[in-house]
Amino acid sequence: MNTKVKIATFNRRQSLALLTCAFSGGAYSQGWPDKPLRLFVGYPAGGGTDYVARLVANLLSKELAQSVVVVNLPGATGAIALERVARAQPGGDTLIMISAADTLLPALRAKLPFNMGRDLAPVAPAVMGALGLVVNPALPVHNVKELIALAQAQPNKLNYASPGVGNSQHLAGEMFNLLAKVKIVHVPFKGGAEAINAVVSGDVQIAFASLAPVLQLVEGGKLRMLAVTPKTRSTALPHVPTLAEAGVTGYSRSTWFGVAAPAGTSKDILQKINAAMHRGMQDAETKEILLKQGMEPMIQTVDQFNAFVQNELAQNAALVKDMGIKAE
16 A cells, blocks of 8 residues: 555656646746846947837837847947857847848858857848938939949949948948949948948948938938839839839849847747737838838748748858858
């Protein structure tokens, strides 16, 4: 009888242990988020990535009923912030705003201290948008054909600004050089805001910039918009032609932004963030804000966004190789 009691006790304890192991991950995520979240941005405040990050932080804070703090950690074209998050504990409280530019880094940097495809877990996309080809109003061009003619007449004399080496705006400029058969010199800055300010001041003549930070500058006459980069026109600037329409045959380049977490983050937490992003991006007021800034909500599941990011990494590697851009 004592033996039976011992066996029964053991079985009950064993069952409890097995149940604890089976549900520990779920139980851990059930109380999440139990503290403020940090959303890292690899660029200074004021640029396109920062703009989207602050919008996302606001909507996640509302949807998750927990504060979300934007942390700007600029440097190395976003690589410093990416490494910080890649090495962070996967508890769901550390996130990063990633973009099309980040999927270029592995192709442009020979040695990165992290593997973007392995060390980060894509969580949810946020928005997709256009880049705008803008020039300082003092530059004597009013359309793309005039810009190409001036650049061909003065090779290596004109400059274009970007937030650093190896980002979407850098690649956009090199695509323009290649397809328009011109030689405009790349001038890298520490962030998007600095790059735009350089064009406004006239220190640099041209930029391929995210639309959100430059629309007011265009409206105020401080910048002149010549074209947008995607295949189709921007909803915010329906009168502005695409580069392909303006004569640069085959040109098409869009930008996107999304949220990632350290690899190993609970799938349950990833799903919760994704669902919160989905709800927030479907909000009518949010949609209206985005459309006015030339961006559109981008809705995908966790698995779909992961596949999208992996595909971007592969495509950008091939594109950089085809364009002959050397890894640093």
